[in-house]
Amino acid sequence: xxxxxxxxxxxxxxxxxxxxxxxxxxxxxxxxxxxxxxxxxxxxxxxxxxxxxxxxxxxxxxxxxxxxxxxxxxxxxxxxxxxxxxxxxxxxxxxxxxxxxxxxxxxxxxxxxxxxxxxxxxxxxxxxxxxxxxxxxxxxxxxxxxxxxxxxxxxxxxxxxxxxxxxxxxxxxxxxxxxxxxxxxxxxxxxxxxxxxxxxxxx
Amino acid sequence: xxxxxxxxxxxxxxxxxxxxxxxxxxxxxxxxxxxxxxxxxxxxxxxxxxxxxxxxxxxxxxxxxxxxxxxxxxxxxxxxxxxxxxxxxxxxxxxxxxxxxxxxxxxxxxxxxxxxxxxxxxxxxxxxxxxxxxxxxxxxxxxxxxxxxxxxxxxxxxxxxxxxxxxxxxxxxxxxxxxxxxxxxxxxxxxxxxxxxxxxxxxxxxxxxxxxxxxxxxxxxxxxx
Numbered sequence: 001x002x003x004x005x006x007x008x009x010x011x012x013x014x015x016x017x018x019x020x021x022x023x024x025x026x027x028x029x030x031x032x033x034x035x036x037x038x039x040x041x042x043x044x045x046x047x048x049x050x051x052x053x054x055x056x057x058x059x060x061x062x063x064x065x066x067x068x069x070x071x072x073x074x075x076x077x078x079x080x081x082x083x084x085x086x087x088x089x090x091x092x093x094x095x096x097x098x099x100x101x102x103x104x105x106x107x108x109x110x111x112x113x114x115x116x117x118x119x120x121x122x123x124x125x126x127x128x129x130x131x132x133x134x135x136x137x138x139x140x141x142x143x144x145x146x147x148x149x150x151x152x153x154x155x156x157x158x159x160x161x162x163x164x165x166x167x168x169x170x171x172x173x174x175x176x177x178x179x180x181x182x183x184x185x186x187x188x189x190x191x192x193x194x195x196x197x198x199x200x201x202x203x
Numbered sequence: 204x205x206x207x208x209x210x211x212x213x214x215x216x217x218x219x220x221x222x223x224x225x226x227x228x229x230x231x232x233x234x235x236x237x238x239x240x241x242x243x244x245x246x247x248x249x250x251x252x253x254x255x256x257x258x259x260x261x262x263x264x265x266x267x268x269x270x271x272x273x274x275x276x277x278x279x280x281x282x283x284x285x286x287x288x289x290x291x292x293x294x295x296x297x298x299x300x301x302x303x304x305x306x307x308x309x310x311x312x313x314x315x316x317x318x319x320x321x322x323x324x325x326x327x328x329x330x331x332x333x334x335x336x337x338x339x340x341x342x343x344x345x346x347x348x349x350x351x352x353x354x355x356x357x358x359x360x361x362x363x364x365x366x367x368x369x370x371x372x373x374x375x376x377x378x379x380x381x382x383x384x385x386x387x388x389x390x391x392x393x394x395x396x397x398x399x400x401x402x403x404x405x406x407x408x409x410x411x412x413x414x415x416x417x418x419x420x421x422x423x424x425x426x427x428x
C-alpha cells in the first residue's frame with residue numbers, strides 16, 4: 001500500500017474526521033446517537049453503504065458521464081441503503097426496530113455522496129475501498145463517542161450496563177434532541193482543543 | 204474571438220448510463236429482497252411468538268383464533284392473518300388470557316403493538332411494541348419508560364353485563380393525572396406516541412374484548428391437543 005493510499009485511510013479517522021472536522025452526516029449523528037448500541041448499529045450500517053457505494057461508483061467511473069453522475073450516485077447509494085434495510089431486518093429485528101426511520105435516511109447522508117463524488121469517482125477500486133473504510137471508521141468513532149456520552153449522562157449506563165450508583169439522577173435532556181447538540185458541542189470542544197495542542201507540539 | 208465548442212456525451216450515452224445503473228440497482232435490490240424475505244418472515248414469526256409469551260405472564264402455549272361473524276374460530280398458528288386473537292394457556296392447559304395485535308398511526312408511521320388480556324383480572328396486563336418507526340430515544344419510551352409501563356400493570360377493560368361493550372373505555376390523560384384504572388398516563392417528551400398507544404388500545408379493546416367475553420364459554424375447557 002502506497003503512503004498516499006494509507007494516508008487516505010488515516011486522515012478521515014482523525015485529522016479529517018467526517019463528523020468532528022467536516023461536520024458531515026449530522027442527521028444520524030444527532031438523531032440516533034442516544035445510546036451506544038444504536039450508535040454502533042447506525043455506524044456499521046453507514047460503513048456498509050459507504051464501502052459498497054464507493055466500490056460501485058469506482059467500478060462505473062468510466063461509464064457514468066459527469067453530467068448525470070449525481071443522479072447515478074444517489075441511485076447507487078439508495079440501492080445499498082435499501083439492501084442494508086433488508087439485511088438488518090434479516091440479522092436482527094430488534095436493531096431494525098431501534099433505528100426506526102433513520103436507516104432510510106442514510107440515503108441523504110452527505111458524507112456518503114461526498115465520498116463518492118470527491119474520491120471514489122476518481123480512483124481505482126482498491127483505493128476507493130480503503131478511503132471509504134477510513135471515512136466509515138471515522139464516522140463510527142464519532143457517533144460512538146456521542147452515544148457513549150449521551151447514554152452515560154442521560155441514562156447512567158454504558159451499553160446498558162449501569163456505571164453510577166442507584167442515587168444517580170439521569171440527565172434526561174441528554175437523551176432528548178437538545179442533548180444531542182450539547183454532546184456534539186462538548187465533543188467538538190474536546191476534539192479541537194486536542195487538535196490544537198497536537199499542532200502546537202508539532203510546531 | 205473564436206469560441207471552441209466542446210462536445211459532451213450524446214443523449215443516448217447519458218440515458219444508457221442512467222438506465223444501466225437503474226437496472227443494476229433494481230437487480231441488486233430484488234436479489235437481496237428475495238434472499239432475505241424468508242429469513243425476515245421467520246424472524247417476524249419468532250419475534251411475535253416470543254412477544255406472546257412475554258406479554259402475558261404464565262403463558263406456556265398459545266393458539267390462534269380469528270373472528271368470524273362474532274365467533275372465534277381456531278386457525279393454524281402458521282396461518283397469516285392481520286387480525287388474530289392468540290389464546291394463551293398455562294402449563295396445565297388452562298386458558299389464562301389473550302394476546303392481541305393492534306395497530307394505529309403514531310408520530311412517524313404506523314405503530315403495531317401486542318397487548319396481553321388477563322381473563323381473571325379482566326384487564327390488560329402488558330403491552331409490547333412489534334413495529335415502530337418513532338424517533339429513537341423519544342418514541343421508543345413507550346417500551347422503556349417505567350412510569351408509562353406501570354399503566355399496564357392492570358389496565359381495566361371490564362365488560363358490561365350483556366358483554367356487548369366495555370364498562371369504561373380506555374382514556375389517555377396528562378402525566379400524573381391518572382385517577383382511574385382505565386386511564387393511561389402519557390409520557391412527557393413523547394406525548395404524541397404515548398397518546399397513539401392509548402388510542403390504539405382504546406379502539407382495539409372496544410371491539411375485541413367484548414368478542415372474547417362472548418366466546419369465553421366455548422373456549423374455557425382445556426384445549427385438546
